[in-house]
Amino acid sequence: MAPIEDFFNLISDLTWGWALIPFLVVLGVFFTLVSKFVQFQYFTTMFRVLRPDPEAGRRGHVSSREALLVSVGGRVGGGNIAGVAVAITLGGPGAVFWMWAIALVGMATSLFECTLAQAFKEDQGDGTYRGGPARYITHGLGADYRWLAVIYAVCLIAAFAFGFNAFQGNTVAGAAQESLGLDRLWTGIGLATITGLVVYGGIKRIAKVADVIIPIMAIGYLAMALFVILINLFEVPGMIWQIVSNAFGWQEAVGGGMGAAISQGLRRGLFSNEAGLGSAPNVAAVAYVPHPVNQGIVQAFSVFIDTIIICSCTAFVILLGDVYQPGADIDGVVLTQQSLVSHVGEWASYFLTGAILLFAFSSIIYNYYLGENALTFLTGNKPVALHLLRIAIVGVVFLGAIAPGATAVFFFSDPLMGILALVNLLALAMLFPTALRVLNDFRDQQAAGKVPVFNPADFPDLDLDHKAWSDAAADAVPKERTRPA
Structure with missing residues (x-):
């Protein structure tokens, strides 16, 4: 077993250690600049998806909102x-600033990878x-690159479906045992x-469940954080100054100073929001939208x-409390839990367990869906x-929950995620001209006063599935007719 672990540790060092994070940052900045800051151009448009889409439901599709909530449910986790608590412990309060920065850049990366998934x-x-x-590797780069797509798919199954699901089962069981006995x-x-009940319903049932529990989860956690902020309102300016000053080395909270803040902020931010890792595009592709850029x-x-909302909630709870001590060695979940308890009382530990x-x-x-x-x-x-996979997933979740040391078996998860991320980023770099064409098509239609609709016939050189866009073209006609002059 030791040689195998050494091999995967080497993979982790070669990906997460030095190659992956710079690649993610450089590509994210490049996408942002070349697209003329596309993530900010359409920022206000993003909030419109929070409204239900009855048209998608009538046709039996998964709506854009449902796909969003499934991906939020996947991104928002431990x-x-x-992770935020670990970033603050190892990198100081300044790590929060760099988490924000990489999220703003990562929004462009996510937009392009999910646009390609839709196209x-x-x-x-x-x-x-x-x-x-x-x-999109197979259809975008051609059949000669199928081997690259196979590597990606195998790593995705091993890392997410098996490894990370064992970790999630372990996390839930550990929290329930600790706080509820x-x-x-x-x-x-x-x-x-x-x-088992959810995954056997496929993506439609997964989407319906996510449409219920994700708003409850996010709003509940956000409400708790807002309460903490309100009862510590006069401390907020000092906290913001602490974050910014530590981020740029004006104050040093931990050993390593600004370098530690940057390193931990980028690493934890990328690990949390998954922008560029290629996981979210799998879910983004299921949505019913008139144009790929809509879902991007x-x-x-x-x-x-x-990152900007949920991770900030955790960071504010920690930094506004009196539990966090720079350089102290304390488990991440424990730091968040004790900080919340210090603000509102012992009952908060049960809230955090929920x-x-x-x-x-x-x-x-x-x-599972990945x-x-x-x-x-x-x-x-x-x-x-599919039946075998579903049975295996249920078994892995059960195993991860009942055996405290079971997750050690899945030590390969992080290294394999590093491989699939590098594969995805390589494909993104190669397909960026195609993604930019799709974005420009969206912008051109908007500039002409039209509701952007994707027409595969306008891209005859691309290997596209025309049937996937037949509904979008039909539904756009009445929308254009009712568009105000």
């Missing part, structure tokens, strides 16, 4: 509670679509049962929600393969 999505004949990096066995049985804009909003439960469960169903999407790419829509 990293928003424990190259495939119609499934039942009102749903499939897409993502594996498919609930035996891991019962937590495992309950979590595995609910997981929506998924950029997902990055904003994850939040962790919702965060983890939303991540489980998201991770695995399902990758498996269909490798095997086609074979029912036997």
